[in-house]
Amino acid sequence: MLDVLIVGGGPVGLFLGCLLSARGLSVQILERRAEAGAHSRAIGIHPPALEAFEVLGIASPLLAAGVPITSGLVRGERGAVLGELDFSSVSARFPFILSLPQQRTEQILEAELERLAPGTLRRQAEVKTVQEEGSHVTVRYEQHGQPHTAQARYVVGADGCRSLTRQLAGIPYPGATYADKYLMGDFPDTTVFGQAAVIGLHAGGVLESFPLPGGLRRWVARTDSLLTDAVAADLTALVHSRGGYYLPHRECSMLSAFEVRHHLTAQMVRGRLILIGDAAHEVSPIGGQGMNLGWLDAAALADLLGGGAGQSALADFGRRRRRSALIATRQAEANMFFGRPARGAAQQRRERLVGTLLRSGAQPLLAKAFTMRWL
Numbered sequence: 001m002l003d004v005l006i007v008g009g010g011p012v013g014l015f016l017g018c019l020l021s022a023r024g025l026s027v028q029i030l031e032r033r034a035e036a037g038a039h040s041r042a043i044g045i046h047p048p049a050l051e052a053f054e055v056l057g058i059a060s061p062l063l064a065a066g067v068p069i070t071s072g073l074v075r076g077e078r079g080a081v082l083g084e085l086d087f088s089s090v091s092a093r094f095p096f097i098l099s100l101p102q103q104r105t106e107q108i109l110e111a112e113l114e115r116l117a118p119g120t121l122r123r124q125a126e127v128k129t130v131q132e133e134g135s136h137v138t139v140r141y142e143q144h145g146q147p148h149t150a151q152a153r154y155v156v157g158a159d160g161c162r163s164l165t166r167q168l169a170g171i172p173y174p175g176a177t178y179a180d181k182y183l184m185g186d187f188p189d190t191t192v193f194g195q196a197a198v199i200g201l202h203a204g205g206v207l208e209s210f211p212l213p214g215g216l217r218r219w220v221a222r223t224d225s226l227l228t229d230a231v232a233a234d235l236t237a238l239v240h241s242r243g244g245y246y247l248p249h250r251e252c253s254m255l256s257a258f259e260v261r262h263h264l265t266a267q268m269v270r271g272r273l274i275l276i277g278d279a280a281h282e283v284s285p286i287g288g289q290g291m292n293l294g295w296l297d298a299a300a301l302a303d304l305l306g307g308g309a310g311q312s313a314l315a316d317f318g319r320r321r322r323r324s325a326l327i328a329t330r331q332a333e334a335n336m337f338f339g340r341p342a343r344g345a346a347q348q349r350r351e352r353l354v355g356t357l358l359r360s361g362a363q364p365l366l367a368k369a370f371t372m373r374w375l
């Protein structure tokens, strides 16, 4: 009988595995993939997550691999600087957002888990059924074509937005797809922006760029439709027409068109079954909070499971974390709103409003909101 079985070894399941193992609980993570996901999705690791990693002693390898983003420069249609989000006051230890591609983050978390509790992660292990049976939960899974059974006091579904755990429990996951679409790609960094992120509020739609490790920069442009057939030259043309920057399209190392959704589960805790991460909430990545939100779920849950909390504490955990997910959802919606196309007078009004906000006493509060200080 395990203390906790975690379905899904993505970034959230891996971090929960580290937290619970460090508290001395017996934990197993079942992950169907053979290795960390190849898609570069999240790049932003926020100060609250770095603080939680540091407590466990696993922040150093992430800090060594990533690049700190120390500020966000906001520019208008003609390149004029409207203001700056300065992250220097958001955290005494980590006054920045760490930029690191998700695949690398997952690899480092997996190595740290293996160091803390060897054998906790089982790969190529696909969960098929999850059944609560009074004092425990029984999970059936297949590994290398062989059927297996495991039992645990609690099962945590950290199995992403299509969570089988959630579906088997019949827990609704209401939400929708936004109209906003984006095209993103990674290129050698040919700009002078260094460790600053740049958010360009252009008449045709937002153009954002972020430093990446290895001398690269990620570019994200809002598009009117989902450009699934786009090639690198389509993105470099957009970047040039909006921001005036030339990118070497032949040196594009990643290109992806994506659409954005929001979902929030009706319940994060049902009996001995708990949902965290994208299994519980999907937030638009514009603002870069989804993975971090899941890590904060994991940190809050580990305190409860490690301390033998009862059902009412778990129910309270579910309510608090759903509220945080709702705030993150609204914040991402505000980011998307400001990045929509706006022409003529509407564009001028937007630039005036954003410029005024960033030069006012609200700037430190905005920097806190962007770095998830209250989630």
Ligand SMILES: Cc1cc2nc3c(=O)[nH]c(=O)nc-3n(C[C@H](O)[C@H](O)[C@H](O)COP(=O)(O)OP(=O)(O)OC[C@H]3O[C@@H](n4cnc5c(N)ncnc54)[C@H](O)[C@@H]3O)c2cc1C
Residues within 6 Å of the ligand: 007, 008, 009, 010, 011, 012, 013, 030, 031, 032, 033, 037, 040, 041, 042, 043, 044, 045, 102, 125, 126, 127, 128, 158, 159, 160, 161, 163, 164, 258, 276, 277, 278, 279, 285, 287, 288, 289, 290, 291, 292, 293, 294
């Ligand atoms: C373009 C893009 C950019 C983003 N940028 C950011 C960002 O900058 N910052 C940020 O915080 N977030 C960002 N996000 C969101 C982030 O990628 C997700 O929130 C994060 O991956 C969620 O992690 P998770 O572990 O909950 O789920 P997932 O990453 O989906 O992992 C779930 C795991 O469960 C496994 N699994 C599923 N079903 C089973 C089963 N039956 N048995 C065994 N294993 C199973 C899967 O194989 C997978 O490994 C971005 C997302 C996108 C699309």
